[in-house]
Amino acid sequence: MFSYRHAFHAGNHADVLKHTVLIATLEHMLEKDAALTVVDTHAGAGLYRLDGDYAGTSGEAAEGILRLLASKKAPAAPTAPTTSAAPAPAAKSASKKAAPEAEAPLADAIARYLEVIHDFNPNGGARVYPGSPFIVQHLLRDHDKLKLFELHPTDGRTLSANIAQLEAGRQISVLNEDGFGSATKFLPPPSRRALVLMDPSYEMKTDYGRVLDFAAEALKRFATGTYAVWYPIIPRPEAHDLPRRLKTMATKSGKSWLHATLTVKSSKITKDAASGETQRPGLPASGMFLINPPYTLKPLLAAALPQLAERLGQDRNATFSLESGG
Incomplete structure (x- = not known):
């Protein structure tokens, strides 16, 4: 039950997606003067060293935040999304000499995410990686x-x-408790404004059902709260059912929703030709599903996701999707 440690995965491509979405969501909600309560059901250790033993063992940050920081070349035409979005422009004729590639500016949501990471690393790079608790605290106001x-x-x-x-x-x-079991006690908060982040490890497949149960109970208690769910996209039925069931829940409740995914590589399991050993790809993709998202979030992600797919993509299967409803 307690074998999962996020320190091994800190700063990977899933963290880049999750924290880009989190910052864009939070900053919009902080535009109002009224106090905001943020609830993180699975906070982890809060702060991570990417040059430490845990992160160094997995090396996942190298294909996430470190790769994003190192990317200097402008992204190519957006990878075709799997949902409604403008199609990528047609490629120019190969017979014509290509003009020098100008560096495209980073999408606002990505630029803001990198600014926050820089705040924790004033000398550059990403030696220290802030988890969701420290990112949120960094942005919150005193009240x-x-x-x-x-x-x-x-x-x-x-x-x-x-x-x-x-x-x-x-x-x-800080509560050393099961977030799914007791976090609803803070809903609704006195100010009637809250953002709830749910990102369990999904180490046990029952986590998928617990996300749904918690979200349903939270919506009953506080229908106008904003709820954000991170989940891995892996070859498991529960992982593919989760966003569909969240969409159904939000729609039946008359709530708006937004669903964003980022795929960086193929999920196929292969065998090494020389050794014959099975090679597993690691986490190929992840998603963020929000109920009652800010209206500003979709256009921000529409600009950011193509760049993330281009800059973090590890093979030709890199892509993204973005859909909303309600």
């Missing part, structure tokens, strides 16, 4: 609140120690 849940005993202790360094007082609460 906002942050509720962090982490059940893993080691990560819970590390989270508490990391948060203590902020000297944030009563603004942040």
Whole structure:
């Protein structure tokens, strides 16, 4: 149950997607003066060293935040999305000499994400990678609140120690509890404004059902809250059913929704020709599903997702999708 440690995966392509969406969502919600409560059901350790033993062992940040920081070349024509979006422009004739490629500006959502990462690394690079708790706290105002849940005993202790360094007082609460079991006690908050982030490890397939149960209960308690779900896109029926069932839930509740995915490589399992060993691709894709998303989020992601697919893509299967409803 407690074998998953996010430190091994910090800064990977899934974190890039999740935190790009999180920042864009949060900053819109902070435009209103009224206090905002943010609830993170699976907070992890909160802060990670990409040059440490955990992240260094997996090396996943090299294909995520580090690759994004290193990308200097302008993205090519957007990879064709799997849902409604403008088609990629036709390629120019090969017989014509190509003009020098001008560097395209980063999409606003990506640029803002990288600014936040830079705030934690003023000397450049990404030696320190902030998890969702530190990204949120970095952006919150003094009168906002942050509720962090982490059940893993080691990560819970590390989270508490990391948060203590902020000297944030009563603004942040760290609870060594099951977020799915008790986070709804903070809904609705006194200000009637909240963002709830759900990103369990999905180490157990029952996590998919628990996301749905928690989201359903949260919507009953606080119908106008904004709910964000991160999930891995892997060859498992539950992973493909989750966004469909969330969409059905939101639609039946009369709520707007947004669904964004980023694929960086093929999910096929192959065999090495020389050794005959089975090679598994690792996490090929992930998604973010939001209920009651800000109206500003879709255009921001429409500009950002093609660039993320281009800059983080590892093979010709790299793509993205973006759809919304309600």
